[in-house]
Amino acid sequence: MITIDDILAKYGRRSDALIDILHEVQDAQGFLTNDSIIKVADALDLPASKVYGVATFYSMFSVKPRGRNIIRICESAPCHVLGAPAIISALEKELGIKMGETTGDEKFTLEYTSCIGVCGVAPAIMINDVVYGNLTPDKIPHILSEYR
């Protein structure tokens, strides 16, 4: 189990490594807690407000609890044109939650994301690090079953 101390020790007091540090802390903890933000700020000698500001600016970071599996959906034009709205409805229906929410059992979080750069196989979603493309609504239950 990697701790915040391990991560901070690796980067030293370099404030320009803040984004890399936040990536690693989030990977270890699932999301960025208030405590971890204060700890990182202290270690880098930065105001906590600055670290919080960075953490909330970038869409890959979350300061709210999230499910174990993050489902990211691209709803920009190339995916939209090829049917992303129907994929979103299928995901919401299958999981019983709306976009931005987490399931009661904390297994899944549904999030919008900016383009994931696989527009050649749109519409696409990303579950954790795995990308699924050429989607149709009927493929969703099968894909989700691998994570249940």
Place this chain on the structure above:
Amino acid sequence: MEFYRSHVLVCGGTPCVLGGCKAVRDALINEIHRQGLSREIKVVETGCLGPCDLGPVIVVYPEGTFYGPVKVEDVPLIVEEHLLKGRIVDRLVARERPVEKEVVKYEAPTYLGPQKRIVLRNCGVMDPESVEEYIGRDGYAALGRCVSQMKPGEVIDEIKRSGLVGRGGAAFPTGLKWEFTAKADADQKYILCNADEGEPGTFKDRLILEGDPHSIIEGMAIAGYAVGADKGFIYIRGEYAISIERMQKAIDQARRLGLLGENIFGSGFSFDIEIRKGAGAYVCGEETALIESIEGNRGEPRIKPPYPGTHGLWGKPTVVNNVETLANISPIILNGPEWFRGFGTERCPGTKVFTLTGDINNKGLIEVPMGITLRQVIYEIGGGIPGGREFKMAQTGGTSGGCLPRELLDVPMDYFSLAEAGSALGSGALLIMDDSHCIVDIARCFMRFFRHESCGKCTPCREGTDRLYEIMDMASSGKGRAQDIELMAELAQVMQRASLCGLGQAAPVPVLTMLKYFRDEFDAHIADRTCPTGTCGL
């Protein structure tokens, strides 16, 4: 070095990876081993071959047979019939392309059409994880020539004479940009590679990084030599896991061979590169926002001037180049500026890499000479519109580009001609839409994107994107008002003139071109409260 009688290239670009190419590659290796052919046939994972929608694709050399999509179940047949017995498996040859011949040669004109590969010269023909293969294709020869035979000023001169303009979207002359930084007096200078491609519809940089990472390293090192920088950073989108991994591997290999680090080629020139990972913010593609992000801040653009060329990373002179721009550098050094000027147009020499997406038969990555027409791209390379539908519009240059109607299909695709048509070539995203789509619905989708991605630092962009989205949303829910069209035009003008960075300046472009070319559809939504295509929910 071992020799093989046949090479099987498996596309390892991200679209193919998610089509299951890793499983296909493993199955090939296993099956080749089972048939006792391991010492005769080599399996190579390569960069993007182009036709992403056919993935996973493989090419068997020396025949150049192009198979796709290949499933794991197909592998034993290909190995037994083709690799063991020498008979091409007709059934699995990629046929959805507009091809006539039985055997599809990878470089056959029927498949490539009017394409010309300079940037993608190595993508799909070599193993991107092997520095030796890159060197085998003249890799690092340009860097060697620069540092051992040319003065920095001569390198800049060659790039200036080539007429290369930046491929990130702004089309600024690359040689001139280098010259500004070269002339700046400072103890430290930097080269930044902008690999934060967030434009929806674009994935060319990702596939260049994954297909030919060493050409980016080489381009950066040459830039470093030309301007007097010994340090470079590659800022890659956090979402691009494979790109980051492959780039890191390439940097390590180059360091091991002394192609990065101290005293390169014994010339006294030193240069090294670090990767920085983004965290998901479209605005970080803007050069000053990218610099802020590398420094560990919120990615909010700085006011320009001063420009990064003299006041960039940590206030030092910094060259910021796009991935595709850098991939053009070593071919120009090796073949000369005149050769490069032989492609493309007078004002825009060279080629452009485009990603074809949307309602088009052949989706994927293409590279064509500048100045090719939109019609050629869609019908000669893209295979036309699927399902017997009609072409309605093409958005060029990504979400911040304009939408062109059927009447402009013959516009030449270069930075200046498209700008004159009110659009942009931008990052090279081409989104094709058929006649089933509603203009207002698509415009609302664009504005939702910008509303989310505006960094919020300047008011015209923050409030403007929000208001434009609101107007689109009202129009598509039957609450549009007559004065909205005029309001949109005014908002757009204020945003273009008063926004701090390219995001706010470009965000109204799609709306303005749609108003110009598809005004009647807006009117139908607002005046008649009907959607002519019946798709936006009105």
